[in-house]
Amino acid sequence: MKPFHRLISFNEAKKIIMENTKEMERVEKVNILNAVSRVLAENIVAPFDVPGFKRASMDGYAVMAKDTYNASLQNPKKLKVVGKIFAGEKAKIEIKEGECIQIATGAPLPKNADAVVIVEDTSKEGDYVNIYKPVYPGANVSLPDSDVKKGELILKKGELLTPPKIGVLASLGIEKVKVYEKPKVKIFPTGKEIVKLGEELDYGKIYDINSYTLATLLINEGAKPIINDIVEDDEEAIEEAIGRAIDADYIIFSGGSSIGEKDLLAKVIKKKGELLFHGIAVKPGKPTICGKIDSTLIFGMPGYPTSCLTNAYVLLLPSIKKMARLPFEIKKVKAKLAQNILSTIGRYQIYPVKVENGIAYPVFKESGAITSLSKANGYIEIPAEVEYLEEGMEVIVTLF
Amino acid sequence: MKPFHRLISFNEAKKIIMENTKEMERVEKVNILNAVSRVLAENIVAPFDVPGFKRASMDGYAVMAKDTYNASLQNPKKLKVVGKIFAGEKAKIEIKEGECIQIATGAPLPKNADAVVIVEDTSKEGDYVNIYKPVYPGANVSLPDSDVKKGELILKKGELLTPPKIGVLASLGIEKVKVYEKPKVKIFPTGKEIVKLGEELDYGKIYDINSYTLATLLINEGAKPIINDIVEDDEEAIEEAIGRAIDADYIIFSGGSSIGEKDLLAKVIKKKGELLFHGIAVKPGKPTICGKIDSTLIFGMPGYPTSCLTNAYVLLLPSIKKMARLPFEIKKVKAKLAQNILSTIGRYQIYPVKVENGIAYPVFKESGAITSLSKANGYIEIPAEVEYLEEGMEVIVTLF
Numbered sequence: 001m002k003p004f005h006r007l008i009s010f011n012e013a014k015k016i017i018m019e020n021t022k023e024m025e026r027v028e029k030v031n032i033l034n035a036v037s038r039v040l041a042e043n044i045v046a047p048f049d050v051p052g053f054k055r056a057s058m059d060g061y062a063v064m065a066k067d068t069y070n071a072s073l074q075n076p077k078k079l080k081v082v083g084k085i086f087a088g089e090k091a092k093i094e095i096k097e098g099e100c101i102q103i104a105t106g107a108p109l110p111k112n113a114d115a116v117v118i119v120e121d122t123s124k125e126g127d128y129v130n131i132y133k134p135v136y137p138g139a140n141v142s143l144p145d146s147d148v149k150k151g152e153l154i155l156k157k158g159e160l161l162t163p164p165k166i167g168v169l170a171s172l173g174i175e176k177v178k179v180y181e182k183p184k185v186k187i188f189p190t191g192k193e194i195v196k197l198g199e200e201l202d203y204g205k206i207y208d209i210n211s212y213t214l215a216t217l218l219i220n221e222g223a224k225p226i227i228n229d230i231v232e233d234d235e236e237a238i239e240e241a242i243g244r245a246i247d248a249d250y251i252i253f254s255g256g257s258s259i260g261e262k263d264l265l266a267k268v269i270k271k272k273g274e275l276l277f278h279g280i281a282v283k284p285g286k287p288t289i290c291g292k293i294d295s296t297l298i299f300g301m302p303g304y305p306t307s308c309l310t311n312a313y314v315l316l317l318p319s320i321k322k323m324a325r326l327p328f329e330i331k332k333v334k335a336k337l338a339q340n341i342l343s344t345i346g347r348y349q350i351y352p353v354k355v356e357n358g359i360a361y362p363v364f365k366e367s368g369a370i371t372s373l374s375k376a377n378g379y380i381e382i383p384a385e386v387e388y389l390e391e392g393m394e395v396i397v398t399l400f
Numbered sequence: 401m402k403p404f405h406r407l408i409s410f411n412e413a414k415k416i417i418m419e420n421t422k423e424m425e426r427v428e429k430v431n432i433l434n435a436v437s438r439v440l441a442e443n444i445v446a447p448f449d450v451p452g453f454k455r456a457s458m459d460g461y462a463v464m465a466k467d468t469y470n471a472s473l474q475n476p477k478k479l480k481v482v483g484k485i486f487a488g489e490k491a492k493i494e495i496k497e498g499e500c501i502q503i504a505t506g507a508p509l510p511k512n513a514d515a516v517v518i519v520e521d522t523s524k525e526g527d528y529v530n531i532y533k534p535v536y537p538g539a540n541v542s543l544p545d546s547d548v549k550k551g552e553l554i555l556k557k558g559e560l561l562t563p564p565k566i567g568v569l570a571s572l573g574i575e576k577v578k579v580y581e582k583p584k585v586k587i588f589p590t591g592k593e594i595v596k597l598g599e600e601l602d603y604g605k606i607y608d609i610n611s612y613t614l615a616t617l618l619i620n621e622g623a624k625p626i627i628n629d630i631v632e633d634d635e636e637a638i639e640e641a642i643g644r645a646i647d648a649d650y651i652i653f654s655g656g657s658s659i660g661e662k663d664l665l666a667k668v669i670k671k672k673g674e675l676l677f678h679g680i681a682v683k684p685g686k687p688t689i690c691g692k693i694d695s696t697l698i699f700g701m702p703g704y705p706t707s708c709l710t711n712a713y714v715l716l717l718p719s720i721k722k723m724a725r726l727p728f729e730i731k732k733v734k735a736k737l738a739q740n741i742l743s744t745i746g747r748y749q750i751y752p753v754k755v756e757n758g759i760a761y762p763v764f765k766e767s768g769a770i771t772s773l774s775k776a777n778g779y780i781e782i783p784a785e786v787e788y789l790e791e792g793m794e795v796i797v798t799l800f
Binding site for chain 2: 032033035036037048050051052053055086087088089090091105106107108146147148154155162163164165166167168169170171172173174175191192193194197198201202203204205206207208209210211212213214215216217219220227303304305309369370371373374376400
């Protein structure tokens with residue numbers, strides 16, 4: 001129960017975490033339906049042209065363009081219709097001068113045809129069709145490589161797979177694709193006061209909140225969390241838990257609100273690897289620990305639900321996004337502060353607010369309260385040297 | 401192969417779709433880890449207070465506040481330390497006047513104590529502790545209902561479950577929660593030119609793209625898509641497919657590029673239910689069909705990949721979001737147009753662009769090309785009466 005010493009600044013903590021975060025190298029092959037919102041781990045070079053054949057891009061008549069050059073509304077050109085071709089059909093017939101073939105969008109152009117006159121510019125007359133407008137060669141025709149060119153580097157390693165990019169893969173007949181694995185995060189609740197969901201809540205105990213807020217945040221943001229059993233507040237148990245979870249990319253201890261086990265965690269980290277920092281001058285979230293054992297990042301998160309989750313938003317998330325190679329978009333909006341806020345000099349403060357119609361309402365109850373965050377949709381940052389924010393002033397809100 | 405008649409406007413189409421979209425009523429019970437980003441389908445009334453007991457909100461000494469009133473740095477108050485209490489422990493001892501108990505954050509306050517002096521304002525001296533600052537009753541103490549009050553309506557039906565809200569559920573020991581079901585969408589690829597992934601691609605054929613772009617868009621946006629086998633281009637097959645899928649909330653036909661099957665679909669819809677519209681004055685996406693059979697919305701999407709997906713973004717998505725009861729945030733940014741765009745008078749145009757550093761680059765190749773959309777991160781809307789957009793002009797881009 002010692003107080004913290006040598007707190008580092010919030011920005012230093014962020015920097016240290018990011019410097020120690022490596023981009024994911026492990027890949028897995030998944031079906032393209034499961035690849036959406038994942039990051040491509042291979043270059044995709046088109047194995048063939050798409051669509052792969054010359055096709056009509058409109059419904060109409062496949063013609064030799066030169067047959068239409070003199071056509072006008074007053075003097076339509078009359079062409080003989082020698083067949084019909086639908087999409088998906090092979091052109092079994094060809095056209096000769098003065099002839100045309102009725103053609104549907106997407107159907108392959110018959111031999112000798114080099115243009116399509118759209119149906120709106122024609123009128124049928126028995127076995128003939130009147131052409132009212134001239135077309136140039138290539139009009140209303142898609143070339144074989146008009147969408148994708150064979151040999152083209154069509155999707156690059158590191159690209160985020162959006163629905164249209166999944167469409168590009170489908171167009172090339174690719175069913176499975178290599179993506180980077182999601183960062184694996186093992187969460188260990190700690191603290192004697194923490195009770196697992198489903199168990200009886202005795203006096204002096206509280207349910208495990210942080211495992212669930214952390215896990216669902218991580219699920220939402222592209223990581224793969226695993227919640228483990230509660231770890232006893234002793235060195236051996238912590239060491240054993242780390243040993244068991246060292247294959248993960250991140251190990252997060254959270255839940256205990258005493259700083260007792262935080263010292264234990266720091267001790268184990270020092271013994272097994274490198275303690276990167278212990279304590280940040282940020283409110284809430286002072287007791288945050290970060291270390292590295294082998295290539296696994298170890299976090300000791302503050303036990304209080306709001307502290308734990310805000311720290312996860314501001315410190316853990318940028319690291320997860322970097323490792324996952326996912327874009328990290330920080331959305332900021334300007335808002336007017338609904339009421340005065342008193343801050344603590346010397347500590348950078350992350351203050352949850354609810355923004356509605358351009359007004360930022362402080363929703364902070366206390367670090368222990370999960371309900372404060374559940375009403376917030378963002379936070380404001382109050383620098384260490386600021387003591388007081390005034391009602392009505394403009395603040396910048398980072399949205400969750 | 402008839403042209404379209406009586407096209408309705410883009411805004412009319414949107415209005416008709418939204419009017420015919422009902423909010424989801426079916427619910428399912430899921431584990432809270434799977435409930436994130438889902439919509440709560442029940443009111444949650446707190447069954448007990450959280451934390452449920454009076455606890456220390458800081459590390460320090462549990463005291464009777466009145467014992468500290470005269471304390472100062474110059475004249476500290478000396479109190480006898482009669483015990484230690486950690487979080488998760490029951491207070492077995494009580495304090496009397498002149499006594500205190502060392503207490504950890506989160507630990508229940510011992511009997512007779514009404515405040516906590518933080519450890520930083522004390523110094524230990526054998527069995528005694530020097531108190532340097534007075535505290536008021538309640539200082540550094542969280543009340544039993546400080547986070548959640550028993551009987552409080554803590555989460556409301558219809559709320560989107562964010563990670564902190566999942567935390568609120570966890571704090572109440574709730575493991576499973578009722579959420580609204582995801583809209584079920586059955587997708588039927590159509591068209592003789594369409595080949596299933598994994599099969600040989602003959603001349604004149606293309607792989608099924610739209611099933612994959614639609615399905616992955618729907619997965620991302622909170623619906624539950626099911627891709628079915630390719631449906632033959634005949635009335636009976638379409639009717640049979642609809643009959644098989646009528647338990648879905650949406651049935652989407654897409655893939656065929658001829659308008660032939662669209663007439664068949666319209667015919668089947670008219671026979672079995674209500675045709676809401678057939679053809680929209682929008683580019684791309686003119687051949688879009690919408691109808692309703694029983695309570696199922698039926699869409700006939702244009703076959704061309706870009707047309708299909710843009711129409712899904714602008715017409716289907718708002719409907720899906722409404723049914724799913726999910727917020728639909730339309731993100732718009734201003735950008736300068738990188739080059740001139742020629743549009744078609746009389747048709748509302750949805751034009752894909754890539755916005756980078758405030759510049760909107762047109763990426764449109766042709767409606768048939770999926771690669772145009774894969775490079776876009778948004779679109780601009782060009783009203784029916786506008787023919788020409790000039791390089792450098794400011795446009796409003798709706799981001800995907």
